[in-house]
Amino acid sequence: MTSPKKKTAKKPVRKPANKATPVSHDHSVTHSALKLVDEAAALLRKGISTGSDSSEKARLAARKKANSLLNQASRSLSDVLDESASVLRKVINKL
Numbered sequence: 001m002t003s004p005k006k007k008t009a010k011k012p013v014r015k016p017a018n019k020a021t022p023v024s025h026d027h028s029v030t031h032s033a034l035k036l037v038d039e040a041a042a043l044l045r046k047g048i049s050t051g052s053d054s055s056e057k058a059r060l061a062a063r064k065k066a067n068s069l070l071n072q073a074s075r076s077l078s079d080v081l082d083e084s085a086s087v088l089r090k091v092i093n094k095l
Contacts, residue, residue, distance in 0.1 A: 040066035
């Protein structure tokens with residue numbers, strides 16, 4: 001009677017991760033974008049709470065400033081997403 005052959009488990013080969021953009025860069029961009037959103041929200045909250053006391057010009061100025069801050073945050077996050085998509089395309093093309 002022959003003994004059954006034992007199968008040995010192969011260890012998976014790990015490849016080093018290809019990091020085109022450092023994580024700290026992405027984190028700092030998202031952190032600054034969140035700060036801009038928070039600042040815009042604070043401006044809008046202030047405009048709502050003092051709406052009856054403030055003038056139309058002051059409310060309009062606050063709204064324009066909040067809109068500008070949100071646009072800046074949107075642009076910075078879009079840049080990060082575009083950069084990440086570019087890295088992903090390069091990795092896929094290499095495969």
